[in-house]
Amino acid sequence: MRLGFLFLSSSSPVVGSSISRSIVRPAPSLLLHRPFHFIPNRTTTDSNPFQFSPRTTLTASASSMASTFKPEQARVPPALQLPSPPITKFKIGLCQLSVTADKERNIVHGRAAIEEAAEKGAKLVVLPEIWNSPYSNDSFPIYAEDIDAGPDASPSTAMLSEAARLLKITIVGGSIPERSGDKLYNTCCVFDADGKLKAKHRKIHLFDIDIPGKITFKESQTLTAGETPTVVDTEVGRIGIGICYDIRFQELAMLYAARGAHLICYPGAFNMTTGPLHWELLQRARAVDNQLYVATCAPARDVDGGYVAWGHSTLIGPFGEVLATTEHDEAIIISEIDYSQIELRRTNLPLEKQRRGDLYQLVDVQRSSSQ
């Protein structure tokens, strides 16, 4: 018997192939050739080793639970069928914008980017998280706008509404700090091609993170968390909205898929620590697990800013494939979405039909309550 395993260790990833020392120093009971149906030496054990030792096995008893194996029970309420979108193939524009302390400049700049994306054929344009203000707890109260009070009180979203209407495109307007009563939110507005505000997503999971020496930030110092997931039907399909840290919670993406979303848009501003480690990974995971499109849009990197964003706005397809991405500089990504790919991948890998509703269930609490 010849063995030539490649020996790897994490301290020195490839040590090189080595002839197994077990050949040199045989352990008789393990290395002797035995007849095919050998019986292991059990003289030192007082019981059949093949009996379970239930004291430490956490597995719940399944003796009385013949598998019902009903995938439709894996989502509560049951998952909605994928709706037929008004158009199945279109261009998306991701505007990775530079953001400054000059709000008026940010608005004019954002508008020009949207206009350029539309000119290049985008029917859906996505902006970054907090594109009208520096990303800081100091800035949020100063730059916040009262969106519900209408365009006078919210020049940033007024611009988005006008741009959507005049360009006849759908806009997922990144996010801006929103003031509502005595509360502040991190809020994404979605405008349809007629300029109407179709949905307003307030970041559900606030970015409270503490990696000493790397990145510490507590949005909860100034912001309040949103109360509801957001899925909206637009002229370019059913879109779920998450903002940045929302992407870390797989349940939200699962819930959007179960509500029939074709696409999840995550305006986001990952940082220089978690960006390289997790940004693309999380996007691809949400797409491949839920078999839908994922689009992200980040601010361009400003190394002189208080918060340095990773950039790397990206479009991911329903097979987890990176369809288009960029580095950290200001950029407009134009890429094609083809919803027929969702059907194709769900046929290739029929995950939805293979789920084990007899073992696990994801409950969409608000949809359950409203039915």
Next chain:
Amino acid sequence: MRLGFLFLSSSSPVVGSSISRSIVRPAPSLLLHRPFHFIPNRTTTDSNPFQFSPRTTLTASASSMASTFKPEQARVPPALQLPSPPITKFKIGLCQLSVTADKERNIVHGRAAIEEAAEKGAKLVVLPEIWNSPYSNDSFPIYAEDIDAGPDASPSTAMLSEAARLLKITIVGGSIPERSGDKLYNTCCVFDADGKLKAKHRKIHLFDIDIPGKITFKESQTLTAGETPTVVDTEVGRIGIGICYDIRFQELAMLYAARGAHLICYPGAFNMTTGPLHWELLQRARAVDNQLYVATCAPARDVDGGYVAWGHSTLIGPFGEVLATTEHDEAIIISEIDYSQIELRRTNLPLEKQRRGDLYQLVDVQRSSSQ
């Protein structure tokens, strides 16, 4: 106003920077500088664009649902606290084995690999999916063993039991085809350092996949799906078990994390299509989303085999980082696991405390039923 967006498209990823044509051809209503609080022209709209149009917004009404924001409700039953493992730092060995049609050779070969890994310090050794048999529906009935009938009827697991006992290590024994009554399963046995069978995981999600021209396989033609998730307490911590396609179902990993697993082991044999696309992605996603270790072990690639495995056995840390991996050749990976990293990452990113049990809940059906 100067614009210099980098224009990207999916057909030609980097087209090069371009001065925005919108400067050359201004669209007056969009590009005119306006006073800061400008009011958009709404002469063509008959209503306030900032009013929601409820007809197409799928968002459930949240008016009467002030956020309870109770993370402990996000898991039903509530997530268990991470238990203190018997040892917190140890070496794991992943034996990426060549597998042949000669079962006796596979057993001897597997035993030698386990012995080599133990010699190199591994306290936990993981084997590949279907390591004693070719991976094919034709082979499964021929190579299947009756594990419950004891060592005489199961030479493959008898070897694992003996190796675990003599080497004083824990073994996650990859998987073998199992015969039980008139049914066949794809089954992973876990042996503790005393040689006792601690858990037996039957693949819950069968590998039924159809990517025409690439890979088509239907395990369900011969195999029956397992009935229960498997979490087992061993001398090297609490381990959740999944087999290959099980990794695609994020709910299983979430459920294991909620049951207090430190580590999820996935013996697996991804193929040449989904391997390069998804194997590492899925492992890293399960680890980073659930903030625990993930270890995978695959067969070495046999290009002459009926089913060509991707290889790439890997250890992933709780920050989604690849700690050790290999290519497709036969190899033994030895790498260190340090469970204190789980606590660290859960302190950095306290996802468990940030979940929104008021919006979504993952129900562990069997654990719910057994309580």
